[in-house]
Amino acid sequence: MQTSADMSRATKRSSEIADTVNRIRKIEANQGVNPDALEAIRSELLKLAAKTELFSMDDFPPPPETAGNPSCLYLLSEDDDHRFALYANSNNRRYVNAPHNHTTWAVIVGVHGEEPNRFYKRTEDGGVEQTGSAVVRAGTGVTFLPDDLHSLDIAGRAPMLNFHMYGLAIPQLFKRQYYNERDHSWNYYPPHTDIRDMRVDSESAA
Numbered sequence: 585m586q587t588s589a590d591m592s593r594a595t596k597r598s599s600e601i602a603d604t605v606n607r608i609r610k611i612e613a614n615q616g617v618n619p620d621a622l623e624a625i626r627s628e629l630l631k632l633a634a635k636t637e638l639f640s641m642d643d644f645p646p647p648p649e650t651a652g653n654p655s656c657l658y659l660l661s662e663d664d665d666h667r668f669a670l671y672a673n674s675n676n677r678r679y680v681n682a683p684h685n686h687t688t689w690a691v692i693v694g695v696h697g698e699e700p701n702r703f704y705k706r707t708e709d710g711g712v713e714q715t716g717s718a719v720v721r722a723g724t725g726v727t728f729l730p731d732d733l734h735s736l737d738i739a740g741r742a743p744m745l746n747f748h749m750y751g752l753a754i755p756q757l758f759k760r761q762y763y764n765e766r767d768h769s770w771n772y773y774p775p776h777t778d779i780r781d782m783r784v785d786s787e788s789a790a
């Protein structure tokens with residue numbers, strides 16, 4: 585049952601998210617899509633992520649142990665034209681994915697737990713080579729231009745929640761590629777199957 589405290593927290597969360605996304609729209613409008621702009625977007629998301637009282641694991645629980653997928657995405661904001669999509673990624677089990685791009689800009693910042701990222705570049709023979717790594721946790725984040733490659737390797741030893749923001753909503757990203765190291769092929773990602781709309785008023789959310 586929702587209490588009045590739950591409702592006021594949801595309202596406050598909605599307001600903080602809307603303010604953050606407004607600032608992020610302006611950053612992109614003024615600066616375009618480049619490393620400096622993404623750095624500014626990362627700073628905005630870090631300020632939002634620091635408001636941990638609005639983003640508890642209780643409010644954004646990971647899928648149950650019985651679910652097939654160890655993680656789910658909670659949709660926090662998305663414009664009517666599907667731009668500026670902000671998700672909370674919630675996970676509590678091991679999750680590994682292949683090197684992939686996003687075909688739009690992406691910024692990930694930590695709220696709870698740890699999300700190890702690996703970074704890659706394409707090699708001349710059509711494969712990938714790791715260029716670095718970073719663990720996303722509270723107070724840190726990583727940024728990706730549309731063609732940048734990364735993979736996740738989440739240990740799943742503790743619940744994890746972080747923000748994933750994309751220039752365009754995930755269901756609109758039909759050409760995201762991932763690299764299959766077993767047969768050295770590039771393939772298109774299937775759409776994410778577990779996105780839960782958490783907008784307070786999804787009818788009027790913008």
Ligand SMILES: [Fe+2]
Nearest residue numbers: 684685686734
């Ligand atoms: Fe990704």
